[in-house]
Amino acid sequence: MKTRRQKCLPCSAGAGLEVVSSDHDDVLAKLAWAIAHPARVRLLKILLAKTSCVCGELVDAMPLSQSTVSQHLKILKEAGLVQGEIDGPKVCYCVNKQGFDRLKELVRDL
């Protein structure tokens, strides 16, 4: 079955083409990659839902081992979507609004 659902106009009508490049591409790709795993989407949603931060409860809320959750949190943190704040022996995570807004902005402006 040859996919045919949307009318495709002939490939004329174009001039600039190689101008589209941007290093925003890398930024978006990195942010997108951070949420390119169901576990990380879930973690982000949990944090967003609680508005404030949570700690090892995240582990209990996930069907994954502690070390795996920790790893996913690290990835989210490195991408700038999440922040961790040390609170005694615990660590309190919350959404990094700046990075999170950046992600939404970059997707919105696509």
Added chain:
Amino acid sequence: MKTRRQKCLPCSAGAGLEVVSSDHDDVLAKLAWAIAHPARVRLLKILLAKTSCVCGELVDAMPLSQSTVSQHLKILKEAGLVQGEIDGPKVCYCVNKQGFDRLKELVRDL
């Protein structure tokens, strides 16, 4: 340096926590993964800019081999972000509005 930029409230205030799950998570993760590579972001942007579809010009616009570009296009297609329409020996790609809108919606509603 202990990151401290956003005030984190104590982890109380919560009741529901494991309720947050959703299989939208998987959908978003898949869509995000599709644009989790600079080359695919770029391809998507090119297609968006031309409003209509392009073909092997995509290869010329990218600093990658034909096979690699084809592979990225396949990933975008499988994610439902792009469509390919056969036009003679060429293939004309265009944005799959339905999937693309879904992505934007899921990110917006985060």
Added chain:
DNA sequence: ACTATTTATCGTTTATCGACGATAATCAAT
């Protein structure tokens, strides 16, 4: 100093990505 609790990191295994060249497949036109 020791213990208990919590989180991060290490080391390992398995699976997948990203890139390429080479090859196959498809179609128009002769």
Added chain:
DNA sequence: ATTGATTATCGTCGATAAACGATAAATAGT
């Protein structure tokens, strides 16, 4: 049927992701 042009797929390689258990690191409280 063959050729030429275009695109997809295959096979391979190195690099990285994802998961886990085990261990280390940090801290509060005896």
